[in-house]
Amino acid sequence: MTENHISSLQNPIVKQILHLRDRRERDKSKLFLIEGYREILRAFDAGWTFDTLLICSQLFLGSNEDALIQKIASCGTKVITTVDKVFHKISYRDRPDGLLAIAPQRTLTLNDLENPAKESILPFYIVAEAIEKPGNLGTILRSSDAVGVDGLIVCDRCTDIYNPNVVRASVGTLFTVPTVEAQGEETLLWLKERGIAILAATPQAKHEFTQVDLVRPLAIAVGTEQLGLSERWMQQADLQVRIPMKGVADSLNVAMATTLLLYEVLRQRR
Amino acid sequence: MTENHISSLQNPIVKQILHLRDRRERDKSKLFLIEGYREILRAFDAGWTFDTLLICSQLFLGSNEDALIQKIASCGTKVITTVDKVFHKISYRDRPDGLLAIAPQRTLTLNDLENPAKESILPFYIVAEAIEKPGNLGTILRSSDAVGVDGLIVCDRCTDIYNPNVVRASVGTLFTVPTVEAQGEETLLWLKERGIAILAATPQAKHEFTQVDLVRPLAIAVGTEQLGLSERWMQQADLQVRIPMKGVADSLNVAMATTLLLYEVLRQRR
Numbered sequence: 001m002t003e004n005h006i007s008s009l010q011n012p013i014v015k016q017i018l019h020l021r022d023r024r025e026r027d028k029s030k031l032f033l034i035e036g037y038r039e040i041l042r043a044f045d046a047g048w049t050f051d052t053l054l055i056c057s058q059l060f061l062g063s064n065e066d067a068l069i070q071k072i073a074s075c076g077t078k079v080i081t082t083v084d085k086v087f088h089k090i091s092y093r094d095r096p097d098g099l100l101a102i103a104p105q106r107t108l109t110l111n112d113l114e115n116p117a118k119e120s121i122l123p124f125y126i127v128a129e130a131i132e133k134p135g136n137l138g139t140i141l142r143s144s145d146a147v148g149v150d151g152l153i154v155c156d157r158c159t160d161i162y163n164p165n166v167v168r169a170s171v172g173t174l175f176t177v178p179t180v181e182a183q184g185e186e187t188l189l190w191l192k193e194r195g196i197a198i199l200a201a202t203p204q205a206k207h208e209f210t211q212v213d214l215v216r217p218l219a220i221a222v223g224t225e226q227l228g229l230s231e232r233w234m235q236q237a238d239l240q241v242r243i244p245m246k247g248v249a250d251s252l253n254v255a256m257a258t259t260l261l262l263y264e265v266l267r268q269r270r
Numbered sequence: 271m272t273e274n275h276i277s278s279l280q281n282p283i284v285k286q287i288l289h290l291r292d293r294r295e296r297d298k299s300k301l302f303l304i305e306g307y308r309e310i311l312r313a314f315d316a317g318w319t320f321d322t323l324l325i326c327s328q329l330f331l332g333s334n335e336d337a338l339i340q341k342i343a344s345c346g347t348k349v350i351t352t353v354d355k356v357f358h359k360i361s362y363r364d365r366p367d368g369l370l371a372i373a374p375q376r377t378l379t380l381n382d383l384e385n386p387a388k389e390s391i392l393p394f395y396i397v398a399e400a401i402e403k404p405g406n407l408g409t410i411l412r413s414s415d416a417v418g419v420d421g422l423i424v425c426d427r428c429t430d431i432y433n434p435n436v437v438r439a440s441v442g443t444l445f446t447v448p449t450v451e452a453q454g455e456e457t458l459l460w461l462k463e464r465g466i467a468i469l470a471a472t473p474q475a476k477h478e479f480t481q482v483d484l485v486r487p488l489a490i491a492v493g494t495e496q497l498g499l500s501e502r503w504m505q506q507a508d509l510q511v512r513i514p515m516k517g518v519a520d521s522l523n524v525a526m527a528t529t530l531l532l533y534e535v536l537r538q539r540r
Contacts (some may be wrong), residue, residue, distance in 0.1 A: 042518055091477050135405070143526055145517030169523075176518045210537045227524045244536060247415030248312055252529070253439075256413055259526040260533055266514060 006082045009089055011053070013080065017090045018053040025104070031160035034101045034172075035092055035214065037061070040069055042172030043103065050077045050101040056087035057231075058096030068099075092164045100183070105162055108180045110190045113151035117157050123196055124148075124265060127187060128232060129155045131254065132225055137161065138169020139255040140222075145173035147262045155184045157225070166239050188236055191219050199259055200229050200237035203250065209241035214265045222258045276324070276352045279359055283350065287372065288362045293430050296375070296396040298536055302432035304371045304442075307331070311335055312442030313373065320347045320371040321335060326357035331366030338369075346361055347371075359452065362434045375432055378450045380460045383421035393466055394418070395489040397457060399425045399503060399523065407431065408439020415443035417532045422447050423474040425454045428494070458506055461489050464504075470499050470507035471527055473520065486537045492528050 006013060020024040020033050031051065036115075037060075053072050058064070063092070087096055099214045113125070127147050129269050131137045137159055144152050154161055161179055182190075186247075193200060196217040201209065207226070223229030223239065233241075245258055279357065289295040290303050301321065304310050307330075310323075314335060323342050326333070343349045357366055383395065394433055396419050401407045407429055414422050424431055431449055452460075461468060465489040471479065493499030500522070504510075521527070 045518075081284075139523050139526065142519055142523055145519050146513075146515050146522055148516035171519055173519050188467060201512050208540075226439070243416075243533075245416050246418035246536075247443060248315075249412055249441055249443050251414050252416055253412055255523075256409065256526065256529040259529060263513075263530055266516075 004078075004080055006080055006086050009086060013054070014086060014090055017054075019101070020102065020187070022088070023163065023166060026160065026162050030105045032105055032167070033092070033164055034103050034167055035096070035099065035164070036168070037065060037097050038097050039172040040099050040101050043101070043175040044068065044072060046175040048102045048103060048106070048175055049075065052102045052203040053077050053079045054082055054087070054090065054100045056084055056096075058080045058084050058205060059087060059096055061088035065099065067081055067265075092168070095216070097157075108178060110153070110180055110182055110187065110238070113153070113178055113180060122215065122269065123150050123194070123217045125151050125153060125191070125196065126258065126262070127153045127155055127219050127221040127233070129184065129221065130158045131222075131225045131232060132158045134159045134163040135169045136225065136253070136255045138166040138174070140152070140258050141166070141170035141173045141177050143255070143259040143262050144177045144215045147266045149177065149262070152179045153187050153219075154179065154181045155187050157181055182261055184230070184232060188233070197238040198233070198236055199239045199241065199261065200234055201261060202234060202240050203242060205240035205242040207241055207262055207263050211245055212239055212241050213233070214268045218265060220258065220261045220265070222254055223235060225254050273299075274348075274350055275352055277309050279356060284356060285361055286441045287370070290372065291434060292360070292495070296432050298429065300375045301372055302375055303362070303434055304373050304437055304452050305366070305369065305434070306438070307335060307338070307367050307369050309437060309442040310342075310369050311517055312504070313371070314338065314342060316445040318376070318445055319345065320373045321349050321370045322350045324352055324357070324360065324370045325349060325353060326352045326366075326368040329357060329366055331367045332471060335369065356498055360394065362438070364510060364522035366373040372510055376446060380423070380450055380452055380457065383423070383448055383450060386494070390538065392485065393420050393464070393487045395421050395423060395461070395466065396477045396528065396532070397423045397489050397491040397503070399454065399491065399493045399500060400428045402428045404429045404433040405433035406442070406495065406523070406525045408436045410528050411436070411443045411449070413446050413525070413529040414447045417536045419447065419532070422449045423457050423489075424449065424451045425457050427451055454500070454502060458503075467501070467508040468502055468506055469509045469511065469531065471511050471513055471531060472498070473512060473515070475510040475512040477511055479531055479534050482509055482511050484510050484538045488535060490528065490535070492524055495524050528535075
């Protein structure tokens, strides 16, 4: 019989969850953690499945948790209750809300990003090259969801998309924005073959980002926090634009710059 | 004789620095910490003074550190060398770069934000109400610097502007953007008396943020991560705008939303 309640910090599932905070364990097991009502709801609604759902009803913040748990359980997911002490141990948050799932990762490829049924006739992608901070990647996902991109391509990853801080900062949009991890070379080729223009932001560009026609098949490429986009991508860019900087700092936070470019595309395509 | 080298973790200055990570100690002593070459350089260039500068030359990343240290020392700041072990203890970073200063806080008031000599005839402020996360406040400062606002007004503060994570996320723009902490009521009054329009973003607004005329004396008001702008500010807003949300999430990260609004003002005022 399987165990449906955990009261001990020594339980193997507690240990498994703590290990899943490390990328090595996530890479090996192809599992990851989803914490929080909103995040788990968004994953479920987007068709993701869960191996195990851990709950602690004393910590629930709302009144809809039971309905969600029932729906998830009816799909065959094992639901385990925990005591408060155990949930605080497995939680990644300051104020846990009593829901945490272990879920299988999904592995999409570039070709999964093509959607011929889609209404839009102008493909719209974002390429994030070697972003280091999970919070930035999560925030980029959140903005990508908001403007309705066709996909996020993470090239030459530094942080993996299943890092708990990516899931958290994305507030669950990781589950709705099609996200692919790919090598830089294959991504460049894939975009070029499809006639998708690559847009890069650089202080050296002649035109500001609001002055360039973005109503075309487009991939916005952004690079690391420290160094920006690599030379390889910069050279392959079909469009270079500048974000005005009127102060002492020479650049914006990468997620800010990305959000500005994403919304400029939206503004021009209205 | 004053001590100019620290090799022990038990040194009182080490303890003082660790205490300054806590708001209570910062509020009491009116001191704060500035870490990093770039941040200290920006503070110095903007005319800030330091009580003490701690350095660890083994950790320097560039070749300009000595010149900066000499300039700072020539203003009467005490310079203390430390061993690697001590610097790692006092540093707030994963990869410290060997420079950390203790500096007096500055307290500006709303009236310090007025600058009659300024070329701009259109005042441009940002009001950040009750922002909780230091990283968000720092990033808002970074974007505020980039668009050249006349000042940031932090109302009913939750995080204080001298939190080490604000300094870090602002990459030193805290020292160039005039920043004031004030009560909500007095700020509202101050803005209204000067005929400065208050702009608020809300999903209920009729017009998108790119469709409203922002070429006027303006204060952008943004609220907490969880709840947005308070009812008080929303009711007093002269302009309400909507940021389009085409995905599953109902809001952007507060720093993203702020950056979009700031740059839309810049675009319209070009």
